[in-house]
Amino acid sequence: DQQVKQNSPSLSVQEGRISILNCDYTNSMFDYFLWYKKYPAEGPTFLISISSIKDKNEDGRFTVFLNKSAKHLSLHIVPSQPGDSAVYFCAASEEGSQGNLIFGKGTKLSVKP
Amino acid sequence: SQTIHQWPATLVQPVGSPLSLECTVEGTSNPNLYWYRQAAGRGLQLLFYSVGIGQISSEVPQNLSASRPQDRQFILSSKKLLLSDSGFYLCAWQSGPNSPLHFGNGTRLTVT
Numbered sequence: 012d013q014q015v016k017q018n019s020p021s022l023s024v025q026e027g028r029i030s031i032l033n034c035d036y037t038n039s040m041f042d043y044f045l046w047y048k049k050y051p052a053e054g055p056t057f058l059i060s061i062s063s064i065k066d067k068n069e070d071g072r073f074t075v076f077l078n079k080s081a082k083h084l085s086l087h088i089v090p091s092q093p094g095d096s097a098v099y100f101c102a103a104s105e106e107g108s109q110g111n112l113i114f115g116k117g118t119k120l121s122v123k124p
Numbered sequence: 125s126q127t128i129h130q131w132p133a134t135l136v137q138p139v140g141s142p143l144s145l146e147c148t149v150e151g152t153s154n155p156n157l158y159w160y161r162q163a164a165g166r167g168l169q170l171l172f173y174s175v176g177i178g179q180i181s182s183e184v185p186q187n188l189s190a191s192r193p194q195d196r197q198f199i200l201s202s203k204k205l206l207l208s209d210s211g212f213y214l215c216a217w218q219s220g221p222n223s224p225l226h227f228g229n230g231t232r233l234t235v236t
Contacts, residue, residue, distance in 0.1 A: 015167075043222045054130075054214050054227030055168070062222065100168065104222070111158060111183075112225055116167035 017115035034101030126151035130228030147215030
């Protein structure tokens, strides 16, 4: 039973345009959400996070939106650059847990020049 | 600054052989430590986590075990590897709940 779902395995975007990566979750106890970026043969790199008391968090070109009623979050990258091409993982942790993260299966983003 | 070291980067082992993967963290004290596995075409699966020396929690039943002999050292082991143990193993540290995990560069394990 997947608690964190990334339904799009891949996404292709033109350089300079917006990339929107989506993530859905089923566990209403999740209260902390993160996005990671991963290149092949490397560990995931933390990008941005959001707690459940917010609905938006912005860091440079990256913005995460959280819709608690829909149990949905998204990552917007504007403008997209070829170096953004990687696999993006959505993750969540549950209130009261030790902080261990539950990950989605990832979305491979390709930004074309 | 904090750094995490994980080795080896790649490993090829025969079925039935033992396994020991080591992870160490520098620049922080009493971190939460994690072992995750990424199997081909799948997401990151939590295997073990530890909130302190000698404290290990397992998330899934499996052929693997973990130990934390020192505050900043986390070891993943197996007595006899199975083909299904092949995958990309990632160690991570965290300063506490509601904070990001920071991952090492991973170990690519191939069991033949």
